[in-house]
Amino acid sequence: MDRIKPYQLEFRHYESYLYAFVSGVMDSLEISIAYWREIGQECWRFGHKRLLVEEDFPNAIPDEDMVRLISNVPEELLGVKIAFFDRHADHNNLLGEFLAGSRGIIGRVFFNLDDARAWLLSDVQTV
Numbered sequence: 387m388d389r390i391k392p393y394q395l396e397f398r399h400y401e402s403y404l405y406a407f408v409s410g411v412m413d414s415l416e417i418s419i420a421y422w423r424e425i426g427q428e429c430w431r432f433g434h435k436r437l438l439v440e441e442d443f444p445n446a447i448p449d450e451d452m453v454r455l456i457s458n459v460p461e462e463l464l465g466v467k468i469a470f471f472d473r474h475a476d477h478n479n480l481l482g483e484f485l486a487g488s489r490g491i492i493g494r495v496f497f498n499l500d501d502a503r504a505w506l507l508s509d510v511q512t513v
Contacts, residue, residue, distance in 0.1 A: 393421050393443075397428055403436035403506055404429055413443035415451040419458050426460030436506050437468045440499060446477035456485040468493035469502035 393410035406425045410417065429437055447455065468486075470493060472479050479495040486493045496502035 391420070392417050395421050395424055399432060399434075403438055404432065404434040405438045405440070407440045407442070409442035411444070413445055413447055415447055415454055418447055418451075418455050422455070422458075422463070423460050426462035429466055430462035435466055437463070437466050438471070438502055438506050439468065440471045440473070442473040444474070446472075446474070446479070449478065449481055452478075452482050453485060456482060456489060456491075459486070459489065459491060464491065466492070467506060469496060469506040470494070471496045471499045471502045 392412070393408055396407045398405040398407075404425075406428070408421045408425075425437065425439065428434070468491065470479060470483070472495070475497050483493060483495040494502075494505060496505065
């Protein structure tokens, strides 16, 4: 019997990038680690080097868990350009962007999905 995941994750494969939409009733460190691992595996399996992640959870994980999450980023995502958009603009994802950058992860947080996609498809690597 399959264990029911506490989040929903949908993928769309495009020629230039992978799009991942993740949502759920509640986010936590454990849930975030699980879906980022799943996203990393999908990137690796299909050879994607650009990733657009859209997230929709009503809560944000605490800052101390953000630190733990970034230290658990799957190796499959190293070298992948990541654009991240959270439907909840009040969540402090800029801390995650800063921490990820300090680990050498190429990524940015956006407050607009179109801006995220435009940056992702550009040749720009960092801010």
